[in-house]
Amino acid sequence: MLEQLEGSVAVAHAVALCRPEVIPAYPISPQTHIVEGLSAMVKTGELAPCEFINVESEYAAMSVAIGASATGARTYTATASQGLLYMVEALYNASGLGLPIVMTIANRAIGAPINIWNDHSDSMSQRDSGWIQLYVESNQEAIDTHILAFRLAEELSLPVMVCMDGFILTHAYERVDVPSQEQVDRFLSPYEPRQVLDPSEPVTIGAMVGPEAFTEVKYLAHVKQAQALDLIPELARELDGVLGREQGGLVRGYRLQDAETVIVALGSVLGTIEDAIDQQREQGVKVGALGIKAFRPFPLQEVRDALAGAARVVVIEKALAVGIGGIVSQDIHIALGSSATPVHTVIAGLGGRPITSASLTRLIEGALAGELAELTFLDLNAELVERELQRTREKRRSGPHAENMLRDIGVVAAGPV
Amino acid sequence: MFGVRIHGRGGQGVVTAAELLSLAAFEEGRHAQAFPSFGSERTGAPVVSFCRIAEREIRTREPVSQPDALVVQDPTLLHQVDVFGGLRPDGYVLINSTHGFDELGLGEWTRNFRHERLLTVPASDICRRHIGQMRPNAAMLGGLARLTGIVTLESVCSAIAERFPAGLAERNIAAARECAERVAAQLGASVGA
Amino acid sequence: MAERAIKFYQVGSHAVGNRLLDPALATVQSDAERSNTITKGHRACQGCGEALGARYALDAAMRATDGQLIAANATGCLEVFSTPYPESSWRLPWIHSLFANAPSVATGIAAALRVKGHDEVRVVGQGGDGGTADIGMACLSGMFERNDDVLYICYDNEAYMNTGVQRSGCTPPAARTMTTQAVGSEPGNVFGQGKNMALIAMAHEIPYVATATVAELRDIEAKVEHAMSLRGARYLHILVTCPLGWSCGSAETIRVARLAKETGLFPVFEAERGVVSAVSKIRRRTPVEEYLKLQGRYAHLFKPTRREDVLAHVQAIADRNIERFGLV
Numbered sequence: 015m016l017e018q019l020e021g022s023v024a025v026a027h028a029v030a031l032c033r034p035e036v037i038p039a040y041p042i043s044p045q046t047h048i049v050e051g052l053s054a055m056v057k058t059g060e061l062a063p064c065e066f067i068n069v070e071s072e073y074a075a076m077s078v079a080i081g082a083s084a085t086g087a088r089t090y091t092a093t094a095s096q097g098l099l100y101m102v103e104a105l106y107n108a109s110g111l112g113l114p115i116v117m118t119i120a121n122r123a124i125g126a127p128i129n130i131w132n133d134h135s136d137s138m139s140q141r142d143s144g145w146i147q148l149y150v151e152s153n154q155e156a157i158d159t160h161i162l163a164f165r166l167a168e169e170l171s172l173p174v175m176v177c178m179d180g181f182i183l184t185h186a187y188e189r190v191d192v193p194s195q196e197q198v199d200r201f202l203s204p205y206e207p208r209q210v211l212d213p214s215e216p217v218t219i220g221a222m223v224g225p226e227a228f229t230e231v232k233y234l235a236h237v238k239q240a241q242a243l244d245l246i247p248e249l250a251r252e253l254d255g256v257l258g259r260e261q262g263g264l265v266r267g268y269r270l271q272d273a274e275t276v277i278v279a280l281g282s283v284l285g286t287i288e289d290a291i292d293q294q295r296e297q298g299v300k301v302g303a304l305g306i307k308a309f310r311p312f313p314l315q316e317v318r319d320a321l322a323g324a325a326r327v328v329v330i331e332k333a334l335a336v337g338i339g340g341i342v343s344q345d346i347h348i349a350l351g352s353s354a355t356p357v358h359t360v361i362a363g364l365g366g367r368p369i370t371s372a373s374l375t376r377l378i379e380g381a382l383a384g385e386l387a388e389l390t391f392l393d394l395n396a397e398l399v400e401r402e403l404q405r406t407r408e409k410r411r412s413g414p415h416a417e418n419m420l421r422d423i424g425v426v427a428a429g430p431v
Numbered sequence: 432m433f434g435v436r437i438h439g440r441g442g443q444g445v446v447t448a449a450e451l452l453s454l455a456a457f458e459e460g461r462h463a464q465a466f467p468s469f470g471s472e473r474t475g476a477p478v479v480s481f482c483r484i485a486e487r488e489i490r491t492r493e494p495v496s497q498p499d500a501l502v503v504q505d506p507t508l509l510h511q512v513d514v515f516g517g518l519r520p521d522g523y524v525l526i527n528s529t530h531g532f533d534e535l536g537l538g539e540w541t542r543n544f545r546h547e548r549l550l551t552v553p554a555s556d557i558c559r560r561h562i563g564q565m566r567p568n569a570a571m572l573g574g575l576a577r578l579t580g581i582v583t584l585e586s587v588c589s590a591i592a593e594r595f596p597a598g599l600a601e602r603n604i605a606a607a608r609e610c611a612e613r614v615a616a617q618l619g620a621s622v623g624a
Numbered sequence: 625m626a627e628r629a630i631k632f633y634q635v636g637s638h639a640v641g642n643r644l645l646d647p648a649l650a651t652v653q654s655d656a657e658r659s660n661t662i663t664k665g666h667r668a669c670q671g672c673g674e675a676l677g678a679r680y681a682l683d684a685a686m687r688a689t690d691g692q693l694i695a696a697n698a699t700g701c702l703e704v705f706s707t708p709y710p711e712s713s714w715r716l717p718w719i720h721s722l723f724a725n726a727p728s729v730a731t732g733i734a735a736a737l738r739v740k741g742h743d744e745v746r747v748v749g750q751g752g753d754g755g756t757a758d759i760g761m762a763c764l765s766g767m768f769e770r771n772d773d774v775l776y777i778c779y780d781n782e783a784y785m786n787t788g789v790q791r792s793g794c795t796p797p798a799a800r801t802m803t804t805q806a807v808g809s810e811p812g813n814v815f816g817q818g819k820n821m822a823l824i825a826m827a828h829e830i831p832y833v834a835t836a837t838v839a840e841l842r843d844i845e846a847k848v849e850h851a852m853s854l855r856g857a858r859y860l861h862i863l864v865t866c867p868l869g870w871s872c873g874s875a876e877t878i879r880v881a882r883l884a885k886e887t888g889l890f891p892v893f894e895a896e897r898g899v900v901s902a903v904s905k906i907r908r909r910t911p912v913e914e915y916l917k918l919q920g921r922y923a924h925l926f927k928p929t930r931r932e933d934v935l936a937h938v939q940a941i942a943d944r945n946i947e948r949f950g951l952v
Contacts, residue, residue, distance in 0.1 A: 018457035020450075035739045036732060065735040069728065070766030077725035077763065081696060081732025084719050087739055089732075107721050131469055152490075182492050187450045187465040189457055211694045211717035211733060213745055220697075220720030221707035285490030366469055370493045 015192055021153040021183045024190045025092075025118060026051030028157040030061045031198040032116075032164045034090040035205075036082035038067040038075040042097040043130045044180035045120035049092055072097035076104035076115075083113040084219055086210040088164065091115070094180055095122035095136045102140065105173075109144030109235065111220060112209070114167035116160065117145075120180040121281065121332075123365045127416040131366020132180045134280065134332040137309075138341050144235050146174040146242055147310040149280040151266075153183055154190050158261055159307075161193065162249055164202055169245060170238050171208045177309075179282040181366065193257055201256045239311040246308055264313035266305040267320050269295060273302030275381055276324040278317075278346060280306050283330060283362075283369050290374040301378055306342070317349040326356045328381050330392075332363045339389045362392035398422055432485040433581050434495035437568075438514045439504035442474040444568035447594070448502065449480035452572055454590035455582040456484040464489045477512050484581055498522060500579050502571055504554070509535060521545050523579045525614070527554040527567050550578060552613050554606070561606040562599070569595070573607025577614040584611050651842050652683045659686035659715060661693075666713040667705040671874025673838045673864030673881060674702050674752070674779040680838075681777055681862065682748065684845035686716065688852035689746045694733050695719070698726035698751025698760060701786040701866075702779060724759040726751045727767040730774040738773070746852060747773065753780040753794035757821050768828035771856045775848070778821060778859070781866035789869040793819040796889070797941070798934050799921045801869075806924035815937060822895070825859040829898040836892060837863040839882035843904070847894070863890050871920020883915035888942035891949040906951045912939045 019027070026048050037056070039049035053068075055061035065082075069075045075091045083089040093101065098119060108115055119137045123129040137147060148163065150156045156178045163174040178184060209217060223231055247263035254261050268288050270276065277287055284305040294301050304320045306313070321327055327350075329343040340359035347357060358381060363369045373393055380386045402419050405412045412418070435452060439445035446467045453463035461484055468479035481495040496516070500523040503514050509526070518524065522544060526532075528551040532541050541549050552574045554567035561570075569591050576584045588604045595603055652658050661682035668675035686693050694717045697703045703720045706713040721729045730749030737745050749767070751760060756778040767774055783801045784790040791801040797815040800806040804813040825833040831854045834847045844862060851858040863884055865877040872880050884890040885904070889912060892904035913935060916922040925931045946952055 016457075018454050018463065036735045038732065038735075063739045063741075065739045067731065067735055067770065069731075070762055070769070073725065074728040074731075074763050074766050077721060077728030078732035078735065080721050080725075081719070081729035081734075082736040083732070084729075085694065085733045085736035085740075087732075087736035089736075103722055104725060111721070179492075181469045182466070185466055185469070186492075187453045187463075188489070189462050211719055213692045213694065213717055216715060216717045218707060218712035218714050218718050221712055222704060222709050224709050227709070282492045286493050289491045368493050370496060371491060372496075 015194070016189060017192055018187060018189055019153070019192075020047065020185060020187050021156060021178065022047030022120075022185065023051050024153050024157050024192065025160060025178070025184075026055070027192050028160040029090055029118075030055050031193060031195055032090075032161055032202055033088065033204070034061075034064055035087035036065045036067070036079070036089045038069045038078035038082070038089075038091050040069050040072045040075045040093070040097060042072070042094050044122060044184045045092040045094050045118060047184065048118060048120070072101040073104055076101040076108060079115045080104060080108050080111065080113055083108070083115050084111070084209070084211050086205065086207045086212070088168075088205040089113075089115045090117065092118035092120065094120040095124050095130075098136045098140060099124065102143070105140060105143045105145065108173045110231075112171040112235075113173060114164075114171055114205070115173040116163045116167055117173065117175045118160070119175050119177045120184045121177050122180040129365040130180075132182050132332070133364045133366065134177070135334070135364075137175060137177045138333040140175075141310055141341070144172070144239075145310065146170075146172055146239065146308070147177060148174065148308055149177045149306065150183070151282055151284045151305060151307075153178075153186065153188055156183060157190055157192065158253060158257060158259075161198055161201060162246075162253055162261065165249055166242065166245060168205050169249075170242060172235070172238050172242070177281065182282045191257075191259070197256050201253055242308070242311050243313060262307060263316070264306075264308040265316045265320060266307060268303040268305065270302040270304065270320060270323075272300055273323065274300040274325040275302075275328065275378065276321055276326075277301065277303045277328045277330060277378075278306065278342065279303065279330040280309060280342065281332065283332070286369055286371055287330070287374060290371045290378065293371070293375065294378055299378065299382065309342075312345045312349075314349045317346065318351070321346075321350060321355065324355055326358065326381060328358045328360060328377065328386065330360045330362050330369070334361050334364065358386045358388060358390065360390045360392050367393065395423075432483055432489065433499045433579075434497065435482045435484070435500045435502065435575070435581070436495045436498040437480045437482070437502040437504065438508055438512065439478055439568070440474075440508070441476045441478050443478070443504050444566050445478045445480045445504060448504070448568035448572060449482040451569060451587070451590045451594055452482045452575070452582065453484070454593060455572070455576070455586035458586050458589050459582060461486055462489050468494060477508055500575060500581065501525070502575055503527060504567055504571060506530075506535065509537070515540070518544070522548065523575075524549045525571060525574050525578055526551045527571060529553040529556065547618070548578070550574070550614055550617050552610050554610055557609045557613075558606050561609065562602040567606075569603040570606035570610045574610035574614040577611040578618070584608065652687050652845050653680065653841070655687075658683045659691060661686050661716050662706055662713045663715055664713075665711065667708050668701070669868050669874070671865070671867040671877045672701075672705075673866060673877050674781060675705070676841070676877065677779055677838045677844060677862045677864045678702055678750070680841045680844045681848050681860070682716070684848040685746070685748055685775065685852055688849045689744075691716075692745040693748060694737075694745060695748045695750060696721065696726050696729040696733060698755030699723040699786070700752035700755050701781070702750065702752065704786055723755050725763050726755060727760060727763040727774065727776055730776065731767050731770070731772040734773045747775070749774050749776040751778060752785070753778060753782060753821075754784040754792045757793045757819055765828065768825060768830050768857045768859070771830060773855050773857070775851045775858045775860065778861045779864045780821075780861055781864050781869060783866070783869050785866050785869045794821070798925060798938060800924060801921070811924040812922070822859070822861050822893070825861075826895045826898045828857070830857040830859060831855070832858040832894070832896055834859075834894040835861045835863070835890070837881040837885050837890060838865060839878045839885060840892070840904075843892075869921070871923070872918050876918055880915065880918050883910060883918065886910040887912045887915045888946040888951050889915065889938075891945050891951055893949055900949070903950050906946070909946070909952055912942050
């Protein structure tokens with residue numbers, strides 16, 4: 015049914031339709047509206063049977079999820095940024111134990127400096143945790159992908175995180191088609207665990223594994239993620255049939271057919287990129303986009319195929335590998351292998367800085383003119399940085415960097431330094 | 432695609448205004464996207480929200496930097512924040528004020544735009560009478576609908592009825608209708624002139 | 625023929641094998657049908673108080689729940705010695721997740737059981753003093769505050785034993801550990817306020833809190849059985865001797881634990897909803913020295929010189945406990 019909803023609320027509806035049984039939740043901007051919505055649904059009985067547990071930290075949230083999932087309950091939680099980091103130990107534990115927990119990450123920057131706005135540094139920091147990572151471009155895709163996620167997780171016995179841009183998607187009101195309970199039930203049957211804590215058939219879960227078998231256990235996780243490369247498109251097609259709309263698979267191309275320049279990105283920025291591409295195409299520029307939806311497992315073959323005809327690739331990244339540069343572009347390089355296609359990394363949108371179509375247009379033009387460096391920081395205020403560096407050169411006790419720069423741009427009231 | 436930017440202060444319902452506008456467009460069967468500017472939201476601090484309306488799916492996510500219409504809920508922002516930045520030459524402006532553009536010190540500025548599209552409406556006064564509060568967010572949408580025609584007044588009233596509890600909705604709808612009438616009167620006058 | 629008086633002594637009612645005892649009062653361990661929840665073959669040290677306490681506690685819990693029990697275990701000695709790859713000692717459904725989260729995992733298990741309508745299946749969370757009082761404190765407190773239906777058992781051997789005897793928040797003053805070594809002018813652990821986990825649990829006003837030692841094994845069983853007759857958050861803090869970490873003989877496990885109680889250093893009591901409901905009195909009040917001298921972790925208080933000041937300080941703690949909890 016078509017509704018005009020806030021993204022978080024749409025996700026809450028989607029999750030509720032999946033009949034979760036245990037939802038441990040800890041608040042953090044910008045995911046809170048999701049768990050608030052679910053808590054109300056449980057309290058009124060709209061979502062039942064379900065236990066909603068207000069836990070005392072994100073670490074507890076993932077730990078409660080582990081206990082619940084291991085006991086055979088379909089389990090869900092949501093977090094972002096600092097909260098994701100706080101539960102990292104449990105994150106690895108969940109994937110290592112093969113528990114099909116589904117979690118929404120409302121992508122948000124990681125401090126310091128503290129910043130509540132969107133970028134991908136949180137989920138990117140956990141790309142090696144063994145969780146499957148899916149990135150959505152719109153709130154419609156968020157709804158559909160959560161439904162897919164539960165099925166995917168349970169078929170593989172692997173946890174899945176659905177990444178959606180905090181504020182940009184979570185707090186955007188837009189038109190979405192919310193599936194019916196009957197449609198979701200058709201796609202998602204009750205959870206049947208591969209392993210479960212059950213007094214009638216006792217098992218030991220979580221024993222120590224030594225050098226004799228640890229590698230094999232880890233390799234199995236790698237194999238399971240590889241299975242996801244086939245399973246995701248398969249389930250997406252099945253969901254297409256149920257919902258009557260295209261899910262897309264591991265990647266989605268936009269006007270790639272004869273594109274000489276391909277822009278690669280994840281998440282909501284793809285929408286802005288598509289608009290910019292349409293404008294460029296009107297002027298005859300052969301540019302296209304490749305949206306990566308499944309980041310883990312990384313679809314090497316699909317990316318390789320999509321970029322085969324490109325003369326240059328521009329990767330727009332909302333996260334930074336401090337000390338080296340791009341994160342996604344590293345995986346792009348692996349996909350391209352020995353091909354000599356130049357890859358330009360553009361770090362953009364950090365800490366919620368808007369990525370405008372004007373900037374994108376300038377970027378594309380720069381790429382075409384061969385002026386794009388291997389690593390660029392979009393819309394960087396170089397002068398601001400230089401002024402701070404100058405301060406550090408002049409004085410030992412130059413003060414905290416962030417506050418100095420904020421004062422420079424007038425956000426903090428100027429006073430005696 | 433039609434882009435609206437709404438300026439106000441924290442606590443004045445700026446974000447709700449954008450949502451209501453998007454809801455009005457939705458009820459007309461169109462696509463609409465509403466979102467806030469994601470600044471620190473403290474009561475009294477300047478807040479911006481955006482709403483895009485289109486006949487097809489809206490893909491872009493950037494802020495509305497070149498609005499087709501501007502709504503300024505709090506006139507004290509006028510000379511503090513660049514509320515008019517990026518306004519299209521044939522853009523609309525609706526300011527909550529009992530004064531006209533000249534009195535607000537904007538007379539010179541209006542020369543670059545289509546003056547019949549730049550209006551003020553005393554929304555706070557109207558709201559005080561109808562609602563008892565000075566939150567002009569919903570009321571001004573009535574004026575915006577009449578000024579721009581981007582959504583109908585009826586759609587705005589319908590959105591208000593859906594979003595607000597019964598009594599409050601009625602009062603806001605009344606205020607919205609009066610704002611619309613005031614705008615209509617000014618438009619009629621300018622056409623005549 | 626000279627007459628000699630012969631005294632016949634009635635053996636204590638709780639002695640294993642006493643045929644006069646009502647079977648319902650007999651220790652669980654005397655029952656051939658006991659669960660052996662943690663069965664033989666585990667790798668605990670000789671004389672391990674934790675293995676002893678866990679066996680008694682869990683078999684009692686299994687009997688009380690008719691075998692419908694699931695356990696969540698923190699990282700620590702118990703977890704490590706009971707699951708040496710590729711074997712497991714556990715005969716009940718058992719999960720080990722992380723060091724700090726056993727209470728949360730238990731909460732999750734209880735929630736799943738509730739949602740699936742399995743009221744008859746109960747949950748035990750367990751861990752050592754490190755995993756409970758230090759790193760697990762936040763999760764424990766959260767579980768208490770929500771009154772989740774979990775019996776949490778802390779096996780307190782007063783240090784991080786699994787990792788090689790490092791000081792924890794439960795390490796008593798003056799005790800030697802690898803991070804509070806018996807060197808310098810103040811050898812051993814510092815004198816702080818201590819961290820009374822039972823009192824902290826009581827402050828959460830949960831239905832049942834109790835302390836116990838491995839010197840009174842039937843008492844452990846009784847307290848576990850009582851706990852399993854209740855719903856909501858319950859906490860049991862058991863002092864378990866660690867012959868290795870405490871440097872006492874492996875045959876001294878029970879004697880040392882008994883002296884911890886008899887000196888007053890480890891008060892044994894029960895509480896319900898934040899109020900002490902029963903106190904196990906000291907039978908024969910004993911000076912702390914009798915207890916300390918049995919353990920190498922206190923050897924520096926006696927050699928090369930007797931530290932009268934420290935001994936007096938420890939005695940003062942015991943005296944305060946006796947007064948505060950009414951132990952005599």
